[in-house]
Amino acid sequence: MCTPAAGRGRVRLNVGGRVFETTAATLACAGRDTMLGAMLDASWNAGGHGDGDGTGAAEYFIDRDPACFAVLLDLLRTGGLHVPPGLPEATLYREALYYGLLDRVRAARLGDFDGDRLRLAASVPGRSPGDGTAVRAAPDGGCCVAHGGAVRVYNWMLEERRPVYLGHAPVNDAAYLDAATLLVAARERPGRRDDGGVAAFSALTGDLRHRFRVAHDRQVKSFTAGALALGGGCDVFASCKGRFNEYGVAVWDCNTGEQAGFFYEPPGCALGDADRLQWLDGTSTLMVATMFPRTDSSFISLLDFRDKSVVWSWSDAGTPASLEDKHAVHALSLIHI
Template sequence: MESQKDRVKLNVGGKKFETTATTLASGGRNSFFGSMFNDDWSLRSDGSITELFIDRNPEYFGVLLDLLRTGELYVPPKIDKKHLYREAMYYGIKDHLRFAKWGPFDANRIRLAESISRPTTAKPEKIWASPNSWCCVLHDNIVNVYNWMLEEQPTITTRYYRRVNDVCWVNSDNIAVSSSDKYLASGGIGLFSASTGELKYNFHVKDEDQLKDYTAGALGVGSDYKLFSSFSESTNKKNGIGVWDIVTGKQTDFLPYWPDSKATKFQWLDGTNCLMAATCHSRSNCSINLFDFRENTVALSWSDAAYQRMYSDAIAIEERNSICIVDSHENLGFMDLRSTTSSIEWRNSTRENAFNPYPKLAFHKGQLFSLYGDTISVFCGSDFVPTSQLQLSYCNWIRDFSIGGDRLFALHRDKDIFDVWETPRP
């Protein structure tokens, strides 16, 4: 429209800039500049040249203005990148900067972008990626959180520094933590702020309307603001799954879990409104169960009564109607997600007589990932053909990996280092 061709003068920290309404409008409705336009995306002015004073650093603004003009990011050597990211957040154009920095996730084109090292002798245990490219790393009883600029945030600690059992990103702003800390809550689950590390509230565990002395384990999050956790009671060896409303913190359900050991992994399936609960890390009692919350029934129940393998992970691939499992030799097995009597189709690994204590699976944007030793294998296509492999920046085994927000994070086993992988722009 004609009014978007109007020139706009900006005074940023005493330095004058001149641009167009079209350039500023490219920042989006929710950006700093969005308030300068009406509902028809016309400048709120009388048609004359508009001048706006912004009390910010002009050097960083110039870089961001060029980003809006060209869609490309050029950072001069004198510009501090992390300060530039903070300025992009102030102007509400963080996504523009991120999209200019890397493209949509593609594991066959992904490249190592940065390695984050901590000057400690502690060995990290697990890593989790958030939906907005943050991540957090577990060190026994401490959870270290990093924002999308890879700056470390205040740490998350449980009361009396009890060991953390699992961590789950509830959303981009909050992290659920389960621990052996009975003082944190009955069962030991708390909801923490990702940016401040502050405890927001506890999740209490009730069975038959009575508070129970359970130990919290694996965590999972589902639709409709549901939080799941596995529990075990040491006195009578009773296992269960608790369900809470994340918004209110109130428990909404308690499901008995019949396998001899508690669930080690949860995954919510949006299409079928089911919860997959898997028990792995056990040679004699590996099981997978699907709980249908619409019918309040068990839609699938499978246990390893015949194969007697040592399983380490399982993942549901809903768009392929299958569940994939991996054993300690990186053999992949697939079962039909829709069948109540599922048999497994095995695809043997090329690894010969090798053993890996940390196998892990992931599925992201149509690609299947399998961790084995020092390599993350990528499988694509309808038959999940191996297409590429990812390795660490240093010669080392991979302890854990996680994918979120178009980034892959890989954790070293013997060093307090994690690698950040991103897909370069085409």
């Protein structure tokens, strides 16, 4: 909580009872989109009061940790991150997030990104044998790992949050709708209903927020969800396999959670088994890839949901080749054509 006072040049900050004195120029280094930078905005300071000691320095009271603030202020002054022994890293990151300086702290700690000099910063051990189904990056720098019937969620320091458990329903894919919302696609188990499909969970608590429904002929049907993708402004896409051959790709409005359409699988295109979806902004189309070994042959298609047409497709079906010669196992568009 801050109590602003007008002033120019020097600025005095009382942080948790400890007084710091700096300059407006130093605070401006934080950027106007941060809390410290906002202190210099005239509209933010409208109606403020002087400190009354005749020094002319504006004074603010900030009810936060003074030890962490000292580190952050030094970062603004020098550009270097100097953390004293005994100051918990997690506490510093929490305070940096409050002031809007978390990205600056990350950059100072990890250095500038250089794709030619990548190094392992941290890792987490696996909890189950085999490979994870999906590893997805979060908008806030964290990630999630889908494995079996669970999705394990981590913040950007790889500290584990509360996981998402689906019981015995295997997870096929996961995606972040935003930093606080995780989408999960799950396989429907034989003889069970409503344990597959697509659902939204809190990325912070693991609680269920919404279940996405699919209707055919105005009847809600259970289904197995495969790959997930976001695109088209506010759309959620998922490859779907229904109990009665309702194969295709469903689309929902992420604002309402309601189904917006369904692209049924045409002859010669494997859509319901797709293990990769990617929205291409340039053409407003959805790339759908079903790759070996999920099916005996690989299929890649571009779908236009506006008129429910396949605008381009490719397959290695019919190509003379043994299973050992099947090399198309993944698809990715590097340019959103």
